[in-house]
Amino acid sequence: MSRKIAPYLLLIPTFLVIGLFIYWPAVYSFNLSFHRRTPFGNRMIFVGWKNFIRLFEWSEYTNTVVVTVSYVALSVSITVILSLLLAMLLNQKIPGVRLYRTFIFAPYAISPAIAGVLWSFLLNPVVGHVNYFLTKTFGLQVEWLTTKPYAFYSIVFATVWKMMPFDVIFYLAGLQSIPDELLESSIIDGASLWKRIRHIIVPLLSPITFYLVIMNIITTMFAAFAIIDVMTKGGPANSTTTMIYRLYLDAFAFQKTGIAAAESVVLFLIMSVVTIFYFLLVEKRVHYQ
């Protein structure tokens, strides 16, 4: 009997923490999404589905969904592809490779807010280095952070820059675990570099890619807030306002708690659907060793 109770007893602390910090707030925000509340919480009115209806009738909100999807799709695919290529380069036996690795990993150690500040400086239209270089060489002057569509590109660029080191580390580890015999025998069989990548490296790395894609989606969906807040504040004309940034604005700038809770529910649902589909459809194609 005691053997049956013991595991549950040991699980209690974990569940207590999860329950208190994850389930309870989640249930609370579900409940809140059907209410409207005054900023100081002294009045709460039940409004049913009104918050959700309001969201989907609101063109600025549906626009954030479009922005989010394109932002996530673009930055995740660029990051994954670039990281794989970089990891392959860094996996070469060339002099000074450790030095290069260190440099490439550096952005990972920087906080997103600092990364945003850094890119804001570099992309500053007047005193930034990027425009200095562009004007000197091509005679171009681009308002990176204040005009469409460049602000969006700048955000994607900064996100990729910030996210890549994480992926590179994983790919490097993956590449080093590919057995040399496999690659050697493919060389003996006369496979070209492209064929080697296509038929050996990519399939063998697929579990890592699978993991990285979902991690990157989560990062760009939820954690990219700081970069956007520092670099563009969602502008110009909401072209860089993602769903999470809108949520921040409604919750913490405008104190519209009910609407913000509804937005978090929408985000939760989207994320659930993405994750479920991803695991159902894509995992079958993953090649585990």
Next chain:
Amino acid sequence: MKRSVVFFLVLLLVVFSAVGFGKVKIQFWHAMGGWRIELLNSMAQEFMKLHPDIEVEVQYTGSYRDTLNKLIAAVQAGEAPHVVQIYDIGTQVMIDGGIAVPMQDLIDSDPTFDIGVFMPQVLNYYRVNGKLYSMPFNSSNPILYYNKTLFKEAGLDPNDPPQTFEEVIEMGRKLVKRDAQGNIVQAGITWPFHSWFFEQFMANQNAPLVDNNNGRTGRPTKAIFNSPEGLKIFKFWNTLTKEGIIINTKKEDWTGARQLFLSQKVAMLISSTSDVKLMEDGAKENGFELGTAFLPRPADAESGGVVIGGGSLWIIGGHPKKEIDAAWEFVKWMALPDQQITWHQNTGYFPVRKDAVSKLLFSGYYAEHPHHLTALLQLLLSKQTYSTNGAIIGAFPEIREIIETAVEKMIAGEMTPEEALAWAEKESTKAIQEYNELYE
């Protein structure tokens, strides 16, 4: 022997704890970053020296927005601070929250305090329905800074700054410099990309933002800034952008705008008077002559004035009376002329009291610092109407974001000035109604 030692120790403990408990502890939260953190700390130190029975814990709680959020969280957790600095546009939210002790009640019950010495321009902003809810603390408004050296270079009279929108455009054209490829190397004007300037341009034409007399005689029910006055501002902004006279900064980028002006990339800047000291020092450092002027308005506009911006001090209720009294003592002390002068000279926010102003005037301060005088005069010369007293709107932060987005849509060419203004008004009305639904 042993017993007496124990007895002595216990006695010591009791005495010390009595002294410790005898001290009233209050918290003061503020949103003044940078060098002003130190300044406020030292001011609180000085207060504690004079009031040894009160201990003030000063805490910098981030931006105005963060401070309000932290206050909301603290109130809900039952751990509210005693004194907190809230931005101008948070006034209605604070009143509706019903958590503050109205300053008026404390003033009325304290015969030693004379509210009459405060400047009416400042009181008019913070007085809602005839009642003063918070103590005016840091007040500013926007002025035009210009680079006299660049004016001379462009063949303009450095002592004749633009006073109308039309003159800004005309002089701006002459101040723009382009390189061989047509890229702009020097622009005419900039201001932080912020709705505050739209609001000020409106007030400067004596035009209201919302109904019910700018929310001064009742809760506003709709936005009414889609007016000829509003359109003039949008068109002005649009023309400046289309002709490349203005450099539009990122949203709410005060530092960016300042840097453009100080590095002489633009010849004119519209920014807060709280920058006066920074600009005086910066102009000297960068070797140009600084000029200041009043906020421009359209040539054919009705004259109005500028609205007070900045923040005020709120006393939060729910604390023991002893602590509220201590908080009042502190707020009162911060509003004394000497503290106001220290604050004014170190920041550029102007003193909110008449006696502080006269003291500064007689000491010759304004003769040495004429740009501080520009700021002050502009405020004093402002006509006092509902429009220049500033709008009182619960959903003000959201309306600001809407106006900024509308301007962005216009200068990106997605909307004409007429469409952008109409869109902003419609969205703002929606925000106002949503806010009002909470209090029906």
